[in-house]
Amino acid sequence: MEPDTQKVKDMLEACSSGKLHVVETLLKENPVYASQQDMETGASPLMAAATAGNLALCQYLLEAGAPWNAVDRQGQCAGNYATTAEHWAIVNLLVEWGTRAELILGAIERTSRDGNTNLPSSAPNARVEHEPSTKPDYLRQRLQYTEDGQALLDADNDAVMMEWERPLMKAHAQVLMDGPGKRVMNIGFGMGIIDSALQELQPELHIIVEAHPDVYKRMLASGWDKKPNVRICFxxxxxxxxxxxxEGVEMDGVFYDTVSGILNHFEQHHV
Ligand SMILES: C[S@@+](CC[C@H](N)C(=O)[O-])C[C@H]1O[C@@H](n2cnc3c(N)ncnc32)[C@H](O)[C@@H]1O
Structure with a gap:
C-alpha cells in the first residue's frame, strides 16, 4: 500500500508531540510509516522523536524499522538532532543501534562470503535497516563534504561520517592517548574528527591511513601533511x-573506523 502524504505528516507530528496511540495506529495500518520522510524537509519520525527527547519512542521506532542513519535535506540524521538538543541518552541509543547494525551486517557479509551459516546469536532478532555503506564501488564513488561541515556523504547521499559522532571520537582518542609521547595510527580519515582529537593530545607519531582519493585530496587541502608528527599513508x-x-614501524595504539565492512575484513589481519 502506498503511503499517504498526509499520514506521513501526521506521523511526524505524533512523534514530535509524543502521541504514541497515533504512532501505533499508523504503524498498524502500514509499517512503512516508521521510515517515511517528509518530502520537503526530509524529516523522519525518528528525527522528530529525537528532537523531542522521547527515548522510549526512539527505541520503539527503531524496533519498528526506522532507519537510524537516514538523513534529511540538510544531511542531518537523528543523531544530529539528538546532539543539538543535548539528549545524550538518545545519542547513546543511536550509537549503540548503529554499532549493532554494523556488526551484524559484517557477520552477514562474512557468512555470504564464506558460506558459513552460523550467524551470531543476536542476529535473528535484530533488524538491519538502510545500511548505506557496504558498497563494493565505494572507492570509485565521488564523495562530498557538506557545506555546513556536518557530514561526509557518498554518491547516493548516504553518510560516510557525521559531525554528531565527535563525542565518541574524542572518547576514543583519549583511550588511545592515555599518556604523553604515544605513537598512534588511525585507519580512515573521514572528517578528520578523531585525528583532530589525537593532534590535540600531541602524539609522538600519528599515522593516518586513508584509501579514498577525495578524502586524501581534502587532507592535503587542509594541510594535514604538514601537521606535527603526522604521516599520511594513502x-x-x-x-x-x-x-x-x-619498515619496522611500531605503534602504541591503532584506531580502525572504515565504512562498514567495505574493503573489508580487518579481522583477518592480526596487526
Ligand atoms: C567513517 S569514516 C572515518 C571517520 C573518522 N573516524 C573521523 O573521525 O572522521 C571512514 C573512512 O575510512 C576510509 N576507508 C574505508 N576503507 C578503507 C580502507 N580499506 N583503508 C583505508 N581507509 C579506508 C573511508 O574513505 C573514510 O574516509
Whole structure:
C-alpha cells in the first residue's frame, strides 16, 4: 500500500508531540510509516522523536524499522538532532543501534562470503535497516563534504561520517592517548574528527591511513601533511600496513573506523 502524504505528516507530528496511540495506529495500518520522510524537509519520525527527547519512542521506532542513519535535506540524521538538543541518552541509543547494525551486517557479509551459516546469536532478532555503506564501488564513488561541515556523504547521499559522532571520537582518542609521547595510527580519515582529537593530545607519531582519493585530496587541502608528527599513508590499510610493518614501524595504539565492512575484513589481519 502506498503511503499517504498526509499520514506521513501526521506521523511526524505524533512523534514530535509524543502521541504514541497515533504512532501505533499508523504503524498498524502500514509499517512503512516508521521510515517515511517528509518530502520537503526530509524529516523522519525518528528525527522528530529525537528532537523531542522521547527515548522510549526512539527505541520503539527503531524496533519498528526506522532507519537510524537516514538523513534529511540538510544531511542531518537523528543523531544530529539528538546532539543539538543535548539528549545524550538518545545519542547513546543511536550509537549503540548503529554499532549493532554494523556488526551484524559484517557477520552477514562474512557468512555470504564464506558460506558459513552460523550467524551470531543476536542476529535473528535484530533488524538491519538502510545500511548505506557496504558498497563494493565505494572507492570509485565521488564523495562530498557538506557545506555546513556536518557530514561526509557518498554518491547516493548516504553518510560516510557525521559531525554528531565527535563525542565518541574524542572518547576514543583519549583511550588511545592515555599518556604523553604515544605513537598512534588511525585507519580512515573521514572528517578528520578523531585525528583532530589525537593532534590535540600531541602524539609522538600519528599515522593516518586513508584509501579514498577525495578524502586524501581534502587532507592535503587542509594541510594535514604538514601537521606535527603526522604521516599520511594513502591507500587501503590492507596494502599500507604490510609496508609499515616491513619498515619496522611500531605503534602504541591503532584506531580502525572504515565504512562498514567495505574493503573489508580487518579481522583477518592480526596487526
Ligand atoms: C567513517 S569514516 C572515518 C571517520 C573518522 N573516524 C573521523 O573521525 O572522521 C571512514 C573512512 O575510512 C576510509 N576507508 C574505508 N576503507 C578503507 C580502507 N580499506 N583503508 C583505508 N581507509 C579506508 C573511508 O574513505 C573514510 O574516509
Amino acid at each position: 591507500g587501503k590499510w590492507q596494502d599500507c600496513l604490510p609496508k609499515l610493518i616491513a
